[in-house]
Amino acid sequence: MPLPTHVRIVEVGPRDGLQNEAQPISVTDKVQLVDALTAAGLGYIEVGSFVSPKWVPQMAGSAEVFAQIQRKPGVVYGALAPNLRGFEDALAAGVKEVAVFAAASEAFSRRNINCSISESLERFGPIMDAARQHGVTVRGYVSCVLGCPYEGHVAPEQVALVARELYAMGCYEVSLGDTIGTGTAGATRKMFEVVSKEVPREKLAGHFHDTYGQAVANIYASLLEGISVFDSSIAGLGGCPYAKGASGNVATEDVVYLLNGLGIDTGIDLDALMLAGQQICTVLGRPTGSRVAKARSAQ
């Protein structure tokens, strides 16, 4: 299979990234981050999450962020909507695309969202209906696709089942996440091979964590399987909630560096991207998680 000529990067730093940083940051800083990412040429930015700030204080103010960002035509500004209440808040904030979140592991689903996988899928029904009614597109996430912190091994067939359900209920794209970063290249290829029997490859995305240093290799392996959409986080924001101090989301800079090297178009300006990374790291007072950014700034 030839490598794709174009890859779409879904920038999850402002949501998945910041949500897993210890310290909440201001609405102003979030807006600056999103605007810098827009300026760098990203075509999809996950801006926030409509969830109670009591549970996730880092995501407080998502409606204000949506109100203040400079929207560039053609760029998708998405938000996580974990339930119907969240969806309605997102809608009120002018959000045109939301994401819903399921797990491929029963144990993870129960511990993380407090219900079984099938119950979680059922709960998405009203969100899907409301989204259709309001012309809002819905992206689906499946977590733990290459391993679970509680169950260990997760069968690709199980991932395929959950992905198929999300696709069948109307998610236009399903992002498959190696939440704990334990997957390696062969398992990644096998997983996409199995899942693509249920959902077309062009409707699948890869979401890799670099906790075990495998994310860039797993993205290359996914490209070899015809996958052309990848989630990543500016400066590697987020870390790993299952291994404190370890890496989480793969850094967008490192993914773009790979894709540039492979001659695959992303529409992203790496220098502007690194500027966005530097700014948010200064705000957070943390070093970048991007090796490319480290190497470039050390020169």
Next chain:
Amino acid sequence: MPLPTHVRIVEVGPRDGLQNEAQPISVTDKVQLVDALTAAGLGYIEVGSFVSPKWVPQMAGSAEVFAQIQRKPGVVYGALAPNLRGFEDALAAGVKEVAVFAAASEAFSRRNINCSISESLERFGPIMDAARQHGVTVRGYVSCVLGCPYEGHVAPEQVALVARELYAMGCYEVSLGDTIGTGTAGATRKMFEVVSKEVPREKLAGHFHDTYGQAVANIYASLLEGISVFDSSIAGLGGCPYAKGASGNVATEDVVYLLNGLGIDTGIDLDALMLAGQQICTVLGRPTGSRVAKARSAQ
């Protein structure tokens, strides 16, 4: 091409790694490191370098290290011998395998070893003769195979020329090094494709630096090209002399994790390997450069 079923790891931490750490460590600590690596199941350990301690103080005492390590039958304990004087010192220390070092970039050769590529190859002649005479095997390194800090792009054909010369003069294996870590997966495959027209694939090794976060992906790309020998450094020892604070040699732990995931045998015990990494990081007072070690220790 099917993936290899077995991979040989050449552990370069005690030489290439420690040589690029700021602080020299004691002979006792070096011996403990080599013994711990032997215990972890490494089949090849580059123990030291026979070079003037005036130029490379980190490599002082290599003869003493060789005298004190516990040699396990079947394990190769190699040393860098940059010139005939170094070779003779290595021989006197009981070394049975040495490595010589050339560059694929003319500018790097001149700045790093103060002579042209062809002059450097000529200087290896007497070492090769002496090695043959004493039954010492010689491994060749080529640096800057995917980019040069001074010249930028390096043509794969140029790498092939240098590799062919080293192989023709008697190096039983030629290790191709991405010294500055700028290579990506496609360039890696192309480079091995071109070089393997001059030197058989089974006589080639990959030596990747993780400076831009690409090393594990490049190793996976190399495996897809039929390469089955890789150099790596315990705990990612070494750093990058061309970008202070950035990563250098890929961490052995992260490579073994990839290979375990792919079901490729290495004979290495990952737990024992991580113990060796912990010990040397304690000695050096630096954090590990291995993402696997970080993730495991954070759990």
